[in-house]
Amino acid sequence: MEKTSIKKSSISISENGIEKKASAKRLAVLKTYKIYIGGQFPRTESGRYYIPTNAAGKKLANVCLSSRKDFRDAVVAARAAFGGWSGRAAFNRSQVLYRMAEMLEGRKAQFIEELIQQDAGKSKAEKEINLAIDRLIYYAGWCDKFQQLFSAVNPVATAHFNFSVPEPTGVVSIIAPQGDSLLGLVSVIAPVIAGGNTCVVLASETKPLCAVTFAEVLNSSDLPGGVVNILTGRPAELASWFTDHMDVNATIYCEKDSETKKMIREKSAMNLKRVFFYDQVNWYTAEGQSPYFIMDSQEIKTTWHPVENIAGAGGGY
Numbered sequence: 001m002e003k004t005s006i007k008k009s010s011i012s013i014s015e016n017g018i019e020k021k022a023s024a025k026r027l028a029v030l031k032t033y034k035i036y037i038g039g040q041f042p043r044t045e046s047g048r049y050y051i052p053t054n055a056a057g058k059k060l061a062n063v064c065l066s067s068r069k070d071f072r073d074a075v076v077a078a079r080a081a082f083g084g085w086s087g088r089a090a091f092n093r094s095q096v097l098y099r100m101a102e103m104l105e106g107r108k109a110q111f112i113e114e115l116i117q118q119d120a121g122k123s124k125a126e127k128e129i130n131l132a133i134d135r136l137i138y139y140a141g142w143c144d145k146f147q148q149l150f151s152a153v154n155p156v157a158t159a160h161f162n163f164s165v166p167e168p169t170g171v172v173s174i175i176a177p178q179g180d181s182l183l184g185l186v187s188v189i190a191p192v193i194a195g196g197n198t199c200v201v202l203a204s205e206t207k208p209l210c211a212v213t214f215a216e217v218l219n220s221s222d223l224p225g226g227v228v229n230i231l232t233g234r235p236a237e238l239a240s241w242f243t244d245h246m247d248v249n250a251t252i253y254c255e256k257d258s259e260t261k262k263m264i265r266e267k268s269a270m271n272l273k274r275v276f277f278y279d280q281v282n283w284y285t286a287e288g289q290s291p292y293f294i295m296d297s298q299e300i301k302t303t304w305h306p307v308e309n310i311a312g313a314g315g316g317y
Contacts, residue, residue: 032062033208035070035232036215038077039225044233045069052206055119063208066233068241071200074229075247078171078198081226086168086196094143097194100221101136104129107217111182114209118181131284132186138289139190146195146291154302161305166298168196169274170249173242175235177254177283181207185214187283188252191293193227197250200229202242208232235260243267250274250297254281 030051034041048065064070085093104111108129115125147166154162172192177184181204192199203211215230231238239260243251244267253264256279268275276296281288 028059030059030062033064033212033232035064035066036212036218036228036230037070037074037226038080038229039219041215041219045073052208054117058117060117061209063212063232066202066231066238068238070231070233071238071241071245074200074231075171075173075245077226077229078200079247081224082168082170082198085193085198085224085227088196090144090147090196093194093196094140096222097136097140097143097190100217100223101133101140103217103221104133104136104214107213108133110213111210114213115181118207118209120181127284128180128183131288132183135183135186135289136190139194139294142191142291142294143194146294149291150295150298156304159307161307162302163305164300164302166195166295167301169297169299170197171247172197172199172250172252172297173245173248174199174201174252175239175242175254176201176203176211177278178204178206178235180204180283181210182214183288184254184283185211187281187288187293188254188278189228191291192252192297193223195294195298197297198227198229200231200242200248202235202238203230203232205232205234239263240267243273244270246271248273250276252276252278252296254278 032043032049034043044064044066046065046067046069048067049062050065052060052063054060111129112122112125115128116122120128151163151165154164156162174188174192176188185201185203189199189201201211211230212232215228218228235255239253240263242248243264248271251264251268251273253261253276261277264275274297
């Protein structure tokens with residue numbers, strides 16, 4: 001009987017089934033960066049997403065394309081959190097901001113990597129993360145001090161004590177600087193929450209990675225859910241909603257687009273929102289931090305308290 005030889009098959013078996021040959025290049029799995037609302041990480045209700053790229057054309061991530069409904073949900077969460085956060089002792093708010101700096105310090109390597117992915121050089125990335133940490137500590141120190149600096153006992157012509165003291169304005173909507181990923185974001189959030197406000201922030205459209213990772217830092221920093229809400233998406237689509245929502249008390253815009261500025265001024269008049277444009281601020285210098293940024297989102301409350309006049313005119317107890 002003639003023997004026949006069995007020819008070796010060229011088909012290889014992988015864990016996923018049968019394939020003819022191993023792939024020459026592994027398909028990268030892009031991370032999905034979710035939004036941050038009310039202390040949770042939902043996907044956008046619209047189901048939309050976009051894929052930002054760096055200067056070399058490399059795809060960075062799957063990023064949620066937030067909608068008007070996402071913004072409305074974030075405002076509801078911010079309003080619900082406002083009472084508890086504004087009512088906390090100023091020293092306790094200081095502790096929370098310092099804890100945020102601690103957590104950011106512990107994840108420096110991840111932030112540096114993300115900044116480098118988004119076209120920053122290593123030295124610039126290290127500078128940006130260090131400045132962001134220092135900025136949180138700076139505002140942590142101001143939490144229980146700015147009231148003393150900006151309060152006043154006012155001279156009046158009647159038998160009263162007259163006090164003027166700053167109080168948080170409420171829910172603040174923020175369109176963060178679009179040119180950098182982390183430092184500008186931290187620099188606009190920190191003074192707002194240091195003063196007892198809550199906020200809804202739209203991160204950089206082209207460099208969103210650090211913003212969503214920063215939300216993970218917030219989530220592990222004892223910050224109550226809803227105090228900071230971070231959305232990703234297009235300012236051109238969302239700017240009008242950030243401005244004309246009737247339960248938003250102030251709006252901060254950090255870009256130079258004149259048409260958007262005009263729209264913000266007009267729509268903010270509907271409920272007399274405070275409007276601030278930070279388009280001329282260099283966040284990498286000393287002008288990027290100041291207690292006056294805290295005061296931008298404060299209202300001044302004046303209280304009259306009757307007292308017995310015991311001055312030299314003859315009054316007495």
